[in-house]
């Protein structure tokens with residue numbers, strides 16, 4: 147069996163999947179962290195690999211950018227490939243001045259300015275996309291053990307990277323730590339299929355202060371995020 151966007155055979159994808167937006171970050175994780183990694187997907191250059199980490203079978207699959215693209219991969223993985231856990235490993239822009247470039251954010255919640263979440267329900271319902279508590283607690287405990295600088299809290303997943311109409315001060319007042327572009331979809335689809343998801347984000351730039359990182363760092367850096375996601379994944383990996 148394959149799907150329109152994944153050419154893996156059944157059994158080739160692990161039950162726990164790391165999901166960066168960037169396909170080259172997926173390749174970087176496979177090349178640098180996984181043992182015996184085998185590429186199972188190249189459709190649309192959204193690379194997917196399965197290998198082992200600390201003896202557990204783990205996959206890494208890029209989602210592309212944006213809620214629509216991420217929704218396709220989350221649905222195909224959860225619904226057709228029997229995946230149980232998706233851990234997004236993404237970059238994000240900081241909104242809160244308590245959060246700095248290269249800090250980690252564990253996305254407890256994921257607001258959105260899109261209609262994506264609304265479309266699951268009757269108009270009067272405002273569903274709250276949230277992280278899986280066990281994944282979140284495990285990642286936070288591991289980040290403490292490792293001494294990583296991290297924040298846990300609410301985030302926003304937006305439809306436009308370039309949007310100067312968003313009132314970031316007001317979002318910060320309401321405790322929104324950072325902005326990215328996929329988690330409302332991944333969290334909602336995890337809920338739809340009774341599965342589990344967590345976003346572990348690295349701050350690549352600061353929307354308010356203007357701090358930033360290089361595109362090379364965004365593609366291949368951020369090793370703390372990758373290590374934290376993998377160590378979280380092995381605690382949930384079924385095989």
Ligand SMILES: O=P(O)(O)O[C@H]1O[C@H](CO)[C@@H](O)[C@H]1O
Nearest residue numbers: 166167168211236237326327
């Ligand atoms: O670094 P990734 O995981 O792609 O995530 C962030 O980077 C992209 C925008 O540059 C969006 O996909 C956003 O969510």
Ligand SMILES: O=c1cc[nH]c(=O)[nH]1
Nearest residue numbers: 237238239325326327
């Ligand atoms: O989606 C994103 C990712 C990084 N930085 C941003 O400002 N937005």
